[in-house]
Amino acid sequence: MNDEAEVIIVGGGMVGATLACLLGHEGLEVALVEETPPATASNDPDDAPPDLRVSSVNLASAELFQRAGAWEGMTRRRVCPFRGVLARDMSGAETRFDARETGHDWFGWFIENQVILAGLHEAVAELQSVRWVTPARPDAIATDSGGATLTLNDGSRLRGRLIIGADGAGSTVRQLAGIDTTGTDYGLRALVTNVVTELPQQDVTWQRFTPTGPQAFLPLPGHRASLVWYNDPDTVALLESLDDETLAGEIVDAFPEDLGGITAILGRASFPIRRQHAASYTASRLALVGDAAHAIHPLVGQGLNLGLQGVETLAGALLDARARGRDPGTAAVLAEYEHRHRPRALAMMVATDSFHRLFTREPGPLTRLASGVLRLADKVPVGRRQVMRHAMGLPLWNDGRG
Ligand SMILES: Cc1cc2nc3c(=O)[nH]c(=O)nc-3n(C[C@H](O)[C@H](O)[C@H](O)COP(=O)(O)OP(=O)(O)OC[C@H]3O[C@@H](n4cnc5c(N)ncnc54)[C@H](O)[C@@H]3O)c2cc1C
Incomplete structure (x- = not known):
């Protein structure tokens, strides 16, 4: 029936x-x-x-x-x-986005x-x-x-x-x-860890591009954060097998200084990237x-x-x-x-x-181009606002709805 x-x-x-x-x-x-x-x-x-x-x-x-x-x-x-987004590469070139530039708090x-x-x-x-x-x-x-x-x-x-x-x-x-x-299989895995950080930095998310893949900080309530570390599958398997203290040390060594110290690892898992x-x-x-x-x-x-x-x-x-x-x-x-x-x-x-x-490549002409793009985007407010509005799911030009 x-x-x-x-x-x-x-x-x-x-x-x-x-x-x-x-x-x-x-x-x-x-x-x-x-x-x-x-x-x-x-x-x-x-x-x-x-x-x-x-x-x-x-x-x-x-x-x-x-x-x-x-x-x-x-x-x-x-x-x-969160109201801020920061994208940076290994050369230190970066672009900062702040939602307030679009008239929104978040x-x-x-x-x-x-x-x-x-x-x-x-x-x-x-x-x-x-x-x-x-x-x-x-x-x-x-x-x-x-x-x-x-x-x-x-x-x-x-x-x-x-x-x-x-x-x-x-x-x-x-x-x-x-x-x-x-x-396409990108040949990468994302190691995701939930951590407790020493520093409060809950209103900004940042990402650094490295030759093996990005490293990202996603704030969570309190002093908690989700860290995403993209790498080749063998490296991710090795990192995933480490005890909490050793893994925390590896993360602090590899991630940008902005992260500060990690006082606890609350969980970890990895995902294929396709x-x-x-x-x-x-x-x-x-x-x-x-x-x-x-x-x-x-x-x-x-x-x-x-x-x-x-x-x-x-x-x-x-x-x-x-x-x-x-x-x-x-x-x-x-x-x-x-x-x-x-x-x-x-x-x-x-x-x-x-x-x-x-961005995910060894240093060379294209990574220099990528650094140039990041530096340029940081200096062109109109273009930066358009990128932000798109990421926020807003119409590209303010149509009176915000
Ligand atoms: C590491 C990682 C980080 C991500 N971060 C972000 C992010 O920050 N922001 C963002 O926007 N996106 C992010 N994504 C993408 C996001 O997670 C997915 O786009 C989203 O989960 C898709 O939702 P969905 O409901 O289509 O599919 P799913 O979340 O996969 O849900 C599918 C549902 O269908 C059910 N189901 C499956 N098969 C069957 C079946 N045969 N019969 C009955 N039920 C079934 C499952 O149980 C599940 O409930 C991320 C993805 C990954 C891998």
């Missing part, structure tokens, strides 16, 4: 859950299929251990979380607003992924039109002119107008739909969002923000179709999403790729 919903979203991560909330608020019946039961993060920051996965959330994403009804659930837990917020998920899942629980189907995974997809049927791993079936794959970079929905990907792009974001009665559609190098901290831009575009197209009394799962509605979002994702991929190739 088929169970009915208007829209079936596979993946209740940060992207899928945001989309479910936006659609659910407008009364669309949503089934949210997720293999891992919904997240919980304590209301009391002192209770929950810090999550190693941390995301920078820009102004546009924060606004979307507000519309999803999830922002209060995040800020009530723990978020770290550039964005660093938030643990578990806190983002807790806020979103709390918001989902308040919506009668969204229901969890968990733990569950898709086994097969069949579409016809009237809708789509998703067969789950327990043999049960869900029927809807549209299936949306928000199930991350390894998307099963994408595979079941036969959509290919192109991509770029991946789906050949199409849509198929018959099917759409892909977030990392299922596009995964980018995290060096500019924009992967989630880009995924949420796609969510806003897709939700807009679906809700607009519904308001006009049209079927939201038709090819014309889905084409509008792909047409608007794909060029943005492509531009972000080219930008992060160029950044990586320009």
Whole structure:
């Protein structure tokens, strides 16, 4: 027997859950299929251990979380607003960005992924039109002119107008739909450590480019920070195997002096760094969002923000179709999403790729060019403001909305 919903979203991560909330608020019946039961993060920051996965959330994403009804659930837990961004290379060339140059107090917020998920899942629980189907995974997809049927791993079936794959970079929905990907493995891993620092420096994030990859400081509430150290996989494996005291020493020796001392290491993990792009974001009665559609190098901290831009575009197209009394799962509605979002994702991929190739290399003519770019950007306020507005998710020119 088929169970009915208007829209079936596979993946209740940060992207899928945001989309479910936006659609659910407008009364669309949503089934949210997720293999891992919904997240919980304590209301009391002192209770929950810090999550190693941390995301920078820009102004546009924060606004979307507000519309999803999830922002209060995040800020009530723990978020770290920041107003400054500093990019530097080994020659000492640097560019400083300050959100106040754009008329805003904050550039964005660093938030643990578990806190983002807790806020979103709390918001989902308040919506009668969204229901969890968990733990569950898709086994097969069949579409016809009237809708789509998703067969789950327990043999049960869900029927809807549209299936949306928000199930991350390894998307099963994408595979079941036969959509290919192109991509690059950068041959790097990111070692992520949660640390307690001696110095308070909670309103700025900085990044230094080295020949083996960037080193980044992401502030968290209190004296805590998330440090990201990109390196070749063998070096990362070696660093990851060190005891806390030795690892802290290695970090302090390798990172810029701005870091100061480390009094504790609270956790560590490492992640492969890849770029991946789906050949199409849509198929018959099917759409892909977030990392299922596009995964980018995290060096500019924009992967989630880009995924949420796609969510806003897709939700807009679906809700607009519904308001006009049209079927939201038709090819014309889905084409509008792909047409608007794909060029943005492509531009972000080219930008992060160029950044990586320009800065992650041994000293030579290109690194001198990169140093020149950093110095120049620091001296040209108009260009710097445009870069900032883009990273903050704002229109490039102030259109009166901020
Ligand atoms: C080291 C690192 C640092 C990053 N830092 C930043 C940053 O600072 N800022 C930023 O914007 N982005 C950052 N990113 C990118 C960001 O984490 C991703 O873009 C984001 O997590 C994508 O969200 P998503 O919901 O699309 O996918 P995911 O987070 O992968 O979520 C997918 C969801 O689908 C579920 N799922 C998967 N398969 C199935 C299945 N078969 N059936 C049912 N459910 C399934 C999973 O359980 C999960 O809940 C970073 C990435 C890395 C690797």
